[in-house]
Amino acid sequence: DQQVKQNSPSLSVQEGRISILNCDYTNSMFDYFLWYKKYPAEGPTFLISISSIKDKNEDGRFTVFLNKSAKHLSLHIVPSQPGDSAVYFCAARPYNTDKLIFGTGTRLQVFP
Amino acid sequence: DAGVIQSPRHEVTEMGQEVTLRCKPISGHDYLFWYRQTMMRGLELLIYFNNNVPIDDSGMPEDRFSAKMPNASFSTLKIQPSEPRDSAVYFCASSLIVPLGQFFGPGTRLTVL
Numbered sequence: 001d002q003q004v005k006q007n008s009p010s011l012s013v014q015e016g017r018i019s020i021l022n023c024d025y026t027n028s029m030f031d032y033f034l035w036y037k038k039y040p041a042e043g044p045t046f047l048i049s050i051s052s053i054k055d056k057n058e059d060g061r062f063t064v065f066l067n068k069s070a071k072h073l074s075l076h077i078v079p080s081q082p083g084d085s086a087v088y089f090c091a092a093r094p095y096n097t098d099k100l101i102f103g104t105g106t107r108l109q110v111f112p
Numbered sequence: 113d114a115g116v117i118q119s120p121r122h123e124v125t126e127m128g129q130e131v132t133l134r135c136k137p138i139s140g141h142d143y144l145f146w147y148r149q150t151m152m153r154g155l156e157l158l159i160y161f162n163n164n165v166p167i168d169d170s171g172m173p174e175d176r177f178s179a180k181m182p183n184a185s186f187s188t189l190k191i192q193p194s195e196p197r198d199s200a201v202y203f204c205a206s207s208l209i210v211p212l213g214q215f216f217g218p219g220t221r222l223t224v225l
Contacts, residue, residue, distance in 0.1 A: 002153075002154075006154075032212070034212070041218065041219075042218055042219075043116070043203055043205070043215075043216025043217050043218050043219055044155070044203070044216050045215075045216070046212070046213065046214065046215075049212055089154065089155055091155075097168075098143060098160065098162065098167065099145070099157050099160055099168060100157065100214065101157070102147075102154050102155035102156070102157075103154055104151075104152070104153065104154030105154050105155070
């Protein structure tokens with residue numbers, strides 16, 4: 001069973017608009033949440049993270065929101081750029097472990 | 113630093129053959145992770161090592177899969193015998209500070225015919 005879920009396999013957004021990528025989790029025993037970005041034929045690269053004790057973290061155009069009561073995580077990209085077109089994975093770290101559990105990914109396409 | 117290095121980048125083999133994937137982590141990183149990416153299941157953690165010692169192999173699908181880390185600069189993932197359902201992209205990642213700094217290699221695309 002998938003503990004970290006990304007229910008939208010793809011998203012298409014116009015350049016300059018906001019991209020919102022969503023992630024849901026089923027286990028409350030996570031202490032960190034992360035987003036990774038992946039271009040074709042490359043490995044994923046770390047984008048942004050948030051601790052479970054916070055509800056928002058911002059880094060330039062990227063903001064991650066955490067709603068613990070809803071067990072929901074989202075990544076906002078504002079403004080979206082064509083170079084943001086990639087697959088985005090959310091991930092969560094269970095407490096007292098060194099591993100990450102990843103979602104299935106959402107393919108974002110930003111068109112001009 | 114060259115980053116995490118994986119070889120080969122592509123592997124095509126026939127069912128029943130042995131497959132060995134290789135990984136060189138970033139120098140100085142204490143953790144090494146092996147992942148498998150499929151459309152259905154996304155990125156699955158197979159096994160990870162800390163200071164060359166396997167810590168959690170609960171993600172290894174079955175006994176056909178094995179992984180070793182004989183020293184701090186080299187790890188292998190072996191599938192014997194391989195089956196068509198093993199076809200996927202296999203990633204190796206290393207990190208110093210878990211979990212915020214996992215650096216992934218470019219992956220090995222495995223096709224089992």
